[in-house]
Structure formats: C-alpha cells, structure tokens
Amino acid sequence: MNRITRLPGNRRHAFLGAVVLLVVATSSVSAADDGPHPLGVTTEAEATTASAKVGALFGADGAPGGDHFCTASVVHSKQGNLIVTAAHCVGSGTLWFVPGFRDGRAPYGVWKITKTYVGDAWSGDQDENSDIGFAALEPVDGVNIEDIVGANRFVTGSKTGATAVTVTGYPDSQDTPLLCINKPAVETGAQQRIDCPSFTSGTSGSPWVNGDGEVVGVLGGHEQGGSTPDVSYSVVLGDAAADLYRTASGL
Secondary structure, three states: OOOEEEOOOOOOOOOOOOEEEOOOOOOOOOOOOOOOOOOOOEEEOOOOOOHHHEEEEEOOOOOOOOOEEEEEEEEOOOOOOEEEEOHHHOOOOOOEEEEOOEOOEOOEOOEEEEEEEEOHHHHHHOOHHHOOEEEEEOOEOOEOHHHHHOOEEEOOOOOOOOOOEEEEEOOOOOOOOEEEEEOOEEOOOOEEEEEOOOOOOOOOOOEEEOOOOEEEEEEOOHHHHOOEOOEEEEEOOOHHHHHHHHHHHOO
16 A cells, blocks of 8 residues: 655545655745746755645556656646646556655655546647646545645646746656746747756656746647757647646546
8 A cells, every 4th residue: 555645735535544744834936036946947856845746657667666757747627636747748558646756755655547638639640739638547545636735727828938937857867856947938839948957858747837836838849848958848838738628627
C-alpha cells in the first residue's frame, strides 16, 4: 500500500492506511514579478504546497523506482482526479504519476493513470499546436489526488506575457524538480516561449503557473517543448484546449 502525506487545507475523506501530516508553508512561489526568485534563473524547487501539485510521470517499469520521462501537474476537475501534461507524454501502456517526487521518494503516493485525453488534431497528425493532454488518475484507498495535494486552475485565453509564471519540471537525469520564473513571450499565434535554462529532456508537461495559481501554459508544443535546454515552448491555451479540458474534467 502507498503511504500518502495529506497537505493541510484540502477536503477531508477517510481512507485506509496511515496518513502523515506535513506542515509546509502556504505561500506560493508561483510568482509575480517581484517574487522570491530572479527572473530567468533556474534553481532546485523547494518542497512546498505549490511544488507538491507537480510530479513526475513513470512508465510500465513502475514508480518511484523506475525511470521518469515527463512532468505533469494536478488541475481542478469535478472528480478531483485530473492531471495536465503534454500530449506527447501520454502514449500507450501503463503510466504512473508521482506528485512531489523527490530523491526517489513518493511523499504523496503513486497514482495510476486510467484514461488519457488528447485532441483530434494531435491524435490524427500530432500537430504541434495541439500538444496538450490530460489524464485521469485511479483513487488510492478511495481518495482522489486533489484531496491530497490540491489543484491549480486550468485557464485558457490568458494574454501571453501578461505576468510572470513559475515553470516546475523534472529533468529525466535527476530526481529533484527544477523551478524557473520568467515572463512568456509570443512565438507564433499558436505558440508561446519562455527563457529558462536547464529545462532538458523530461520536463515536457511542466506547468506554467501564474501568481493566481492558474496554469496558463504547459511545456511542449514546438519541437515537443524545444530543441535547446534554455528555451521552452507551450501551445497557446485557446478554444481547443478549453474544449479538451471540459471533456476531461467533467465541469
């Protein structure tokens, strides 16, 4: 059985097994322009309520002992069981999500993906302008992921670069997440970019979260997120992303 740490301030449900309460700071590092980190500098993400919503994706070899290959994060849904990532991260086969993964440990449990959602443009032609996907998670001991770590809001139609965002992701070469704060910029009408060093392979699916706790981008899109470690991309979250979210979230 997976041992789960429940963050304070979320809905309470009884479930079997031990629950370890972790006291963490409730202030978000998800950044306004005068946030606690300089813009465009990548550091190791601290263990906070904000970073607990972000986790690593693992394949059929299991988690947390196997190799992780992408990043995902919890977003609000009717069932409380939804994560968002890049569409190119949710192929076939058994996948697992480990929120707050750090140094080989799974402080908030290991969650099995039961269903994935991608748009028709991605499933048909793998259109890079549609590189966003969602996945539903199986409950653990009758409890959903949102009850444990909370969730960010998934928001479409935001103006690119209006505010700074926090990007949190897991390079596949290390077992601790990286964090960078910067302002996105327009790349094309369907793509946005951000300058954040060291976001290498494995960080696809990393959420771009503004200071209001809203996901306004997901690392992916152009060149499946970028061909260099210093510049990353996201599709612009517009009508297609909104439709996909409504289908996946049940809202």
